[in-house]
Amino acid sequence: MRMIMAIWFLFLCLPIFSSLSSAASSAKFTPRFPSSIVKKPEQLSVSTKTKPYQTRYFTQILDHFTYTPNSYQKFQQKYLINDTFWGGSRNNAPIFVYTGNEGDIEWFAQNTGFMFDNAPYFKALLVFIEHRFYGESMPFGGNKDIAYSNSSTLGYLTSTQALADFAGLIINLKKNLSALHSPVVVFGGSYGGMLAAWFRLKYPHVAIGALASSAPILQFQGMVSPYSFNNIITQDYRSESENCYKVIKGSWDLIEKTAERQGGLELLRKSFRICKNQISADGIENWLGTALIYTAMTDYPTPSNFLNPLPAYPVKQMCKAIDDPKTGNNTFEKLHGVANVYYNYSGKATCFDLASHSDSLGLAGWTWQVP
Numbered sequence: 001m002r003m004i005m006a007i008w009f010l011f012l013c014l015p016i017f018s019s020l021s022s023a024a025s026s027a028k029f030t031p032r033f034p035s036s037i038v039k040k041p042e043q044l045s046v047s048t049k050t051k052p053y054q055t056r057y058f059t060q061i062l063d064h065f066t067y068t069p070n071s072y073q074k075f076q077q078k079y080l081i082n083d084t085f086w087g088g089s090r091n092n093a094p095i096f097v098y099t100g101n102e103g104d105i106e107w108f109a110q111n112t113g114f115m116f117d118n119a120p121y122f123k124a125l126l127v128f129i130e131h132r133f134y135g136e137s138m139p140f141g142g143n144k145d146i147a148y149s150n151s152s153t154l155g156y157l158t159s160t161q162a163l164a165d166f167a168g169l170i171i172n173l174k175k176n177l178s179a180l181h182s183p184v185v186v187f188g189g190s191y192g193g194m195l196a197a198w199f200r201l202k203y204p205h206v207a208i209g210a211l212a213s214s215a216p217i218l219q220f221q222g223m224v225s226p227y228s229f230n231n232i233i234t235q236d237y238r239s240e241s242e243n244c245y246k247v248i249k250g251s252w253d254l255i256e257k258t259a260e261r262q263g264g265l266e267l268l269r270k271s272f273r274i275c276k277n278q279i280s281a282d283g284i285e286n287w288l289g290t291a292l293i294y295t296a297m298t299d300y301p302t303p304s305n306f307l308n309p310l311p312a313y314p315v316k317q318m319c320k321a322i323d324d325p326k327t328g329n330n331t332f333e334k335l336h337g338v339a340n341v342y343y344n345y346s347g348k349a350t351c352f353d354l355a356s357h358s359d360s361l362g363l364a365g366w367t368w369q370v371p
Contacts, residue, residue, distance in 0.1 A: 052116065053080040053109060053128065058172065060132070062139050062156055064164035075139040077165060080109050080128040082116075087123030089179035096185055097207070098128040099166055099199055101192040102366040105130035105137075108192065111306050114213075115187055125182070127173065129166055131195075133157040133365045154368045159195060166195070167203045189213040236296040236315050244319035247334055248292065254331055255288075256281045271332035272339060275351040287354050288335060291342035292318070309345045317341050 056079055063071030087093030096115050101108055109128040119126055130137040133147060133154075140146040140153060147153050166186075174180055184207045188196035193215025200210035218224055225231075238245035258264040259281035269279055272288075294307050299315045311317050321327075321337025343352055 052084070053082040053126070055080055058169045060165055060168065064161060064168070073139065075132070075137065075142070077132065077169060078105060078130040078136045079169060080105060082119070082126040085119040085123055086125040089177055089182060091123070092181045092183070093123045093125065094183045094185060095174070095179065096122075096124045096126050096187060097166070097170060099186050099188040099192050099195040100129050100131040100134070101188070101190060102131060102134055102369070104135035106135075112187070112189070127170075129169055131162050132165055148364060154365070157365050157368055159198065159369070163195060163199050163202055166199060167206050170206055183208045185209045185211065187211045188215065190215065233293060233296045236299065237292070237319060240316055240319040241323055244322045247322045247331060251288070251331055251335055252285055255284055268332070272336050273351050275353040277353060277355040279354060283354050287352070288339060291339055295342050308342055310342065311345060314341055
């Protein structure tokens with residue numbers, strides 16, 4: 001498979017603290033964030049009509065470190081706040097801060113139940129800060145095309161700058177709330193968890209603690225095996241069924257060899273019920289691999305709707321589709337059943353459109369950050 005080695009650990013596990021998740025992978029895939037299947041915030045499980053937070057903006061500086069004339073450019077950084085449970089500054093009640101990931105902050109706020117669950121007990125103020133260059137927190141006049149245009153602008157998209165953003169916003173917010181003595185605990189999942197851990201190390205005077213969920217803080221080239229992520233996902237499927245594992249493992253070569261035959265691509269189109277758009281072996285493999293990887297990553301014991309609507313224990317459901325005796329030895333029919341679990345759990349799709357890719361949460365900056 002020829003998937004780009006760019007953002008493979010993006011969601012090593014997902015920042016849904018209210019659910020238990022299984023780290024996931026498939027034997028041959030290097031995962032990347034499948035922006036085409038991510039929903040806009042208004043499509044998520046939390047209704048936008050009942051948002052449990054207020055939206056605010058903080059005037060942030062572009063560069064915290066160089067002190068050049070350009071560094072004093074400003075942009076509006078979005079953050080969300082919920083004071084429903086807060087015990088107030090007079091009681092030095094704590095402040096829980098989510099260190100935003102590589103996407104629209106509302107997406108993370110609506111899927112981070114752990115903070116909302118614990119806020120009443122600790123009488124905590126909840127704050128979710130959006131990461132620069134994502135969502136609405138776009139420098140250079142809010143113009144994404146300019147912000148993402150070249151290295152001179154994208155050079156300001158770094159985790160170090162983001163951590164400084166968080167520190168400045170938190171300090172300013174505490175001052176405005178007269179809550180200078182309210183302790184701050186930062187929370188994050190995946191990349192956001194890495195940021196939370198790093199924030200506690202770099203700004204110990206701002207945060208007294210950090211909860212870093214599924215944070216691959218050591219997952220860098222030369223430090224951890226590049227196969228560790230894929231091995232975990234492989235075991236997810238293999239633990240359900242040895243046959244399930246073998247079918248998936250052998251499917252990639254079968255797809256590639258079929259595509260090389262005369263009429264092979266049309267056979268693949270019919271087998272997978274792909275809509276009438278251009279297809280390739282790589283495109284089908286990436287599409288199928290996305291389903292396998294992100295199903296394993298959201299292999300929750302209850303139905304979920306974080307990336308796509310999924311049943312409880314979706315990995316088990318995929319392996320059931322593969323092990324279904326009705327499909328006999330028809331590997332492609334088995335894999336179509338796998339795709340249905342992830343892409344068509346609602347049963348509404350009549351065909352799969354591999355060309356319907358859109359960056360609905362503005363995640364393109366991640367490919368800049370990771371290398």
